[in-house]
Amino acid sequence: MTLALMLGGCFVSKVDPQKPELPLPDALPTLAAETSPLPNPWWSLFGDAKLDELMLEALKHNPDALVAAARVQEARSYLRISNADRLPTLNLEGNATRSKQSDLSLAQQGLENVPGVNTHQTLYTVQGTVAYELDLWGKYLRASESARAQLLNSEYGREATKLSLTGEVARTYFSLIAAAEQLARGRDTLNSREEAVGLEKLRFDSGESDEFTFKRAEAEAAATRVSTRQLELQVVQFTNALGALLGRSPKALVDEAISVQGVSLPAPVQLPSALPSAVLAQRPDIGAAEAALNASAADIGVARAQLFPSISITGALGSASPELDDLFTGPAKVWSATGGILQPIFQGGRLRANVSRAEAVREQRKAEYARAVQQAFREVLDNLQGQSLIAGVREANDQQVAALARATELAELRYGQGDIAYLELLDVRRGLYQAQIDLVAAQRDALLNTVDLALAVGGGLGDQAEPLTARR
Numbered sequence: 001m002t003l004a005l006m007l008g009g010c011f012v013s014k015v016d017p018q019k020p021e022l023p024l025p026d027a028l029p030t031l032a033a034e035t036s037p038l039p040n041p042w043w044s045l046f047g048d049a050k051l052d053e054l055m056l057e058a059l060k061h062n063p064d065a066l067v068a069a070a071r072v073q074e075a076r077s078y079l080r081i082s083n084a085d086r087l088p089t090l091n092l093e094g095n096a097t098r099s100k101q102s103d104l105s106l107a108q109q110g111l112e113n114v115p116g117v118n119t120h121q122t123l124y125t126v127q128g129t130v131a132y133e134l135d136l137w138g139k140y141l142r143a144s145e146s147a148r149a150q151l152l153n154s155e156y157g158r159e160a161t162k163l164s165l166t167g168e169v170a171r172t173y174f175s176l177i178a179a180a181e182q183l184a185r186g187r188d189t190l191n192s193r194e195e196a197v198g199l200e201k202l203r204f205d206s207g208e209s210d211e212f213t214f215k216r217a218e219a220e221a222a223a224t225r226v227s228t229r230q231l232e233l234q235v236v237q238f239t240n241a242l243g244a245l246l247g248r249s250p251k252a253l254v255d256e257a258i259s260v261q262g263v264s265l266p267a268p269v270q271l272p273s274a275l276p277s278a279v280l281a282q283r284p285d286i287g288a289a290e291a292a293l294n295a296s297a298a299d300i301g302v303a304r305a306q307l308f309p310s311i312s313i314t315g316a317l318g319s320a321s322p323e324l325d326d327l328f329t330g331p332a333k334v335w336s337a338t339g340g341i342l343q344p345i346f347q348g349g350r351l352r353a354n355v356s357r358a359e360a361v362r363e364q365r366k367a368e369y370a371r372a373v374q375q376a377f378r379e380v381l382d383n384l385q386g387q388s389l390i391a392g393v394r395e396a397n398d399q400q401v402a403a404l405a406r407a408t409e410l411a412e413l414r415y416g417q418g419d420i421a422y423l424e425l426l427d428v429r430r431g432l433y434q435a436q437i438d439l440v441a442a443q444r445d446a447l448l449n450t451v452d453l454a455l456a457v458g459g460g461l462g463d464q465a466e467p468l469t470a471r472r
Contacts, residue, residue, distance in 0.1 A: 014142075014145070014298075014301065018366060019290065020370045038271055038459060040460035040461075040462050041055070041464065042166075042459025042461075045271075046170075046447075050173075050263065054258075055166055058165055061248070062245060063247060064165060065158075065161060065165055068158040069158055072154045074154070075147070075155075079147040079148055081147075085144075086135060089130065090130050091128065093125075093129065093318075095125045097122070097123045097125075098120070098121070099122075100120050101121070123320060125320040125334075126328075127320075127334065131313070131314045133313075134312070137305035138301060142301030143302045145301070146295045149295035150295045151469075152468060152471060153292045156285070157288050162464065163284060166461070168245055170447075172241050172245060174448060174451070177264065177444075178265060178443065179234040181264070182231050186227055186231050187228055189224050193220055194221050197214075197217045200214045200217040216426060217422070240253055246258075265440070266447065268391070268394070270391075270450075278457070279456075280373065280376075282458025282459075283376050283456075283458035287468075288372075289372040290369055291470075293366060293368075293369050299358045299361065303357070307344065308343075309343035311339075311340070311342075312341075312342075313338070316334075316336045318334055379452065379455075379456035380453070382452075383453035383456050384453060387446075387453065397438050400435045400438075400439075401432070404432040408425075408428050411424065411428040411429075
């Protein structure tokens with residue numbers, strides 16, 4: 001009884017992960033006058049059926065999502081291995097041995113010339129063995145806790161990968177639509193520029209205009225042509241990038257290229273601010289960082305337990321007989337039982353260094369957890385404040401387009417009446433084209449900011465979310 005109390009007093013208690021307590025604001029700033037609640041899944045807030053289809057395809061086929069799922073399976077198997085170390089092992093072994101005694105050995109026994117002495121022997125054995133190491137110090141218990149925390153880390157990592165993937169799909173999809181809209185505007189403008197070049201050529205040839213004006217018209221058309229080619233390149237790049245995110249094969253990237261013809265950018269959506277506690281609870285990357293911290297604390301317990309002796313018990317029960325027919329009879333039964341203790345004495349400081357290493361890993365995980373929280377709130381604040389600021393840019397772009405559209409109409413009337421030179425008309429047209437391109441970019445940026453904010457507050461995956469089994 002006294003020995004049991006002494007041994008029990010050496011049990012390595014659960015190690016405190018020392019999770020950093022970071023000061024959080026009472027609430028996040030609300031800068032939008034009208035906001036909408038974040039639906040689940042988060043991308044349904046755009047009400048785009050095509051986007052919904054792309055999300056499902058990406059979550060099913062994207063290589064990164066498949067890798068994250070496989071890592072969860074690996075961690076789950078490792079947890080089963082760790083739990084198995086806490087249980088006894090049972091094995092069944094059978095042997096048949098045939099041997100011959102040497103003539104020298106018989107001579108030493110004085111049996112070399114004795115009639116009937118059989119120098120050949122056969123022995124059949126069948127036995128079951130059971131082995132168990134007493135987990136008096138909690139080494140295997142802490143290892144199991146570490147494995148469970150690592151499983152939770154991988155499950156959170158899987159959800160974080162999926163959430164990040166949906167964000168990339170949405171960003172690329174909206175960028176593709178915006179580039180296609182800008183390309184359509186560029187092609188329309190290029191057509192008008194080329195028509196203007198033709199008219200100025202006729203005027204130059206007839207002597208109604210000079211070469212300087214004609215060449216400026218040519219240069220303006222060439223500049224628009226450059227812009228259009230650049231937009232064509234962007235459309236190609238975004239199309240291929242989106243196909244790769246969906247996990248499509250190289251052949252499918254060519255044969256099944258994604259088209260957004262006839263698709264327009266959806267209206268921007270204002271999202272509400274979130275409470276700090278909600279951000280911490282919903283973001284899977286923060287959950288993964290906390291799980292990694294808990295795993296490192298459990299690893300310290302494992303390292304400390306290795307300083308204490310290991311106590312094992314081994315037993316065997318079976319039969320041994322020179323005759324196969326007698327193998328399972330009563331006289332053939334054999335058994336053995338062994339108890340052993342192994343206390344590390346000197347290993348060059350390896351065990352204590354292992355404890356120090358585990359404690360250093362915990363310090364790393366603490367810093368990584370703090371960094372994850374800081375990064376999360378930075379992303380929330382950036383995108384939350386960006387909502388109203390980008391909305392202001394979009395509103396100013398809209399006003400600029402409206403003003404320049406009217407100015408272009410007036411300039412064309414005045415040019416037709418001969419009140420202004422062609423170069424003045426060209427300046428107004430150039431300004432209108434650039435403002436139209438900028439307006440599409442502002443609409444795109446507003447959508448990208450909404451995507452980033454939805455991810456920053458830990459937007460849900462709806463039916464595509466998988467349970468965190470390690471939390472049970």
